Amino acid sequence: MIQIKNPEQIAEMRKAGRITAEALLIAQENIREGVSTYQIDKLVREHIEKCGAKPSFLNYGGFPASACISLNDEVIHGIPSKTRILQEGDIVKVDVGAFYHGFHGDSARTFPVGRISDEAAKLIEVTEKSFFEALAQVKPGNRIGDVGHAVDSYVKKYGFSTVKRFIGHGVGHALHEQPDVPNYGTPGRGTRLCTGMTIAIEPMINVGTDEVVQLNDGWTVKTADGKLSAHYENTVAVLPDGVMILTKA
Ligand code: MG
Ligand code: MG
Numbered sequence: 001m002i003q004i005k006n007p008e009q010i011a012e013m014r015k016a017g018r019i020t021a022e023a024l025l026i027a028q029e030n031i032r033e034g035v036s037t038y039q040i041d042k043l044v045r046e047h048i049e050k051c052g053a054k055p056s057f058l059n060y061g062g063f064p065a066s067a068c069i070s071l072n073d074e075v076i077h078g079i080p081s082k083t084r085i086l087q088e089g090d091i092v093k094v095d096v097g098a099f100y101h102g103f104h105g106d107s108a109r110t111f112p113v114g115r116i117s118d119e120a121a122k123l124i125e126v127t128e129k130s131f132f133e134a135l136a137q138v139k140p141g142n143r144i145g146d147v148g149h150a151v152d153s154y155v156k157k158y159g160f161s162t163v164k165r166f167i168g169h170g171v172g173h174a175l176h177e178q179p180d181v182p183n184y185g186t187p188g189r190g191t192r193l194c195t196g197m198t199i200a201i202e203p204m205i206n207v208g209t210d211e212v213v214q215l216n217d218g219w220t221v222k223t224a225d226g227k228l229s230a231h232y233e234n235t236v237a238v239l240p241d242g243v244m245i246l247t248k249a
Helices: 007-030 037-050 118-135 144-156
Strands: 067-071 074-076 091-100 103-112 168-170 177-181 198-201 204-206 212-214 221-223 229-231 234-239 242-245
Touching: 007 037, 007 091, 007 103, 007 234, 007 242, 037 067, 037 091, 074 091, 074 204, 074 229, 091 118, 091 229, 103 118, 103 229, 118 144, 118 198, 118 204, 118 229, 118 234, 144 177, 177 198
Parallel strands: none
Antiparallel strands: 067 074, 067 091, 074 221, 091 103, 103 234, 168 177, 168 198, 198 234, 204 229, 212 221, 234 242
16 A cells, blocks of 8 residues: 655655765765775764664664665675775665654665776766656656656666666655556556655666676675666655655755
C-alpha cells in the first residue's frame, strides 16, 4: 500500500532529508586519494548521530555500516572497509540514509577522486542529468512509467544502460515503501502519481551491460562486465503543483 504523507509529515521528512544531504556533503569534502571507505562511513555516521538522527542503513537487513560505498564497477551496497583505499581516478558512490522523527531520507551521489577518465566524467554527468529528466515527470497525474522512461531513454542516447535489477522506491516511516520506482518503463503506464507520495528516484547507470552480479560478501553489487557504474539519488515529494527534493542541504 502507498503511504500518502500530509504537509506536516512532508515537513518532517524534509528534516531527515537535510541531515542526509549534509552527511553526503561531508563525505564529498573528505573524498581524496589515500582515504579509506571506512573513514568516509565514520564521518557520515558521526554527522547523522550528532543531529540526533539514526543511520537508516546501519543493521538494515544486517548491513554493517551507515553508508554504502561502492567503487568503480561496483553499482551499489558496497561495504565500507579500512582496507579499501581511494585512488586517483576512482569514482565513488556514496549512498546515505538518515532516520529522524519517524521518517527516512535516502540519497546517493557519485564522486570523482582526483582526475578521472573522460568516460567516467561523462557517466557521472549523464547519470545526474537522467535524475533531473525523471524529476521533470514527477507531478500529480503522471505515472511511474513516465518517470522510468525518462531515465532510460535519456541514458540510451549516450550508449549507457540502466540497471533493471535494482530500482527506486517509496520512502517514509520505512526506508523502502511502495511504490516501486524502476529506472525504465512505458510512458502512461504504471502507478499514478498523486500529491503526498514520497519516493526515492535513483538511476543506476552503467557504461556497458545492464547486467549485475552480487559478490559473495552478500551485499556488494557490481557490473557483470567490470565496466563503470554511477548512481544518483534523491528522496522527493509529489506536491499539488509539482515536486520538491527533500534530500537537500
Ligand atoms: Mg539510497
Ligand atoms: Mg534508495
